[in-house]
Amino acid sequence: QLQLQESGPGLVKPSETLSLTCTVSGGSISSRSYYWGWIRQPPGKGLEWIGNIYFNGSTYYNPSLRSRVTISVDTSKNQFSLKLSSVTAADTAVYHCSRTIFGVVIVSAWGQGTLVTVSS
């Protein structure tokens, strides 16, 4: 049974970098069948796609966040990570890691999500 678990600080100061890691269990992050990614949901708002990465390092980012986002993969640890720089209060959200099939659109598995608050 595939499980995705987010981890990282729940509080980040404005202008700093948000860093989260997703640990994948019950499946290999090196599989050629899947992409791995991040989706967030600000309080009271809808879901927002952040981006995806393939096992070979190819990345696909939301154009509105591209200048601040880096998604990377560590196949040795079966993990992938999100870094979002220069955060503001608008980046406060529940961040979900995800696995997608047939490209980056169909999310076949989601992590529970972790709340990250941007505040001084």
Next chain:
Amino acid sequence: QSVLTQPPSVSAAPGQKVTISCSGSSSNIGNDYVSWYQRLPGTAPKLLIYDNDKRPSGIPDRFSGSKSDTSATLGITGLQTGDEADYYCGTWDSSLSVVVFGGGTKLTVL
């Protein structure tokens, strides 16, 4: 404001049928497949429907999906109290070059 429009809430009695709509445009629903997700209280979202009308293994046939032009619909028959959840639609938007989602619909089974 979400790119895809869903009703904020729907409700129906146990055993009845309910439909949830997802409205978009020619650059998203009108141009690509639609997926549907269920988020039960306190749990991670789950894929219910992909490619407009396909169910992943393990999803009962009480759940169905359809698409027409720039709108998609999720149908749930034989409603159970365990179906109370938030439901989201999603697809690719070729104009924005992003995955887009609906704002979510809260289903209440009265």
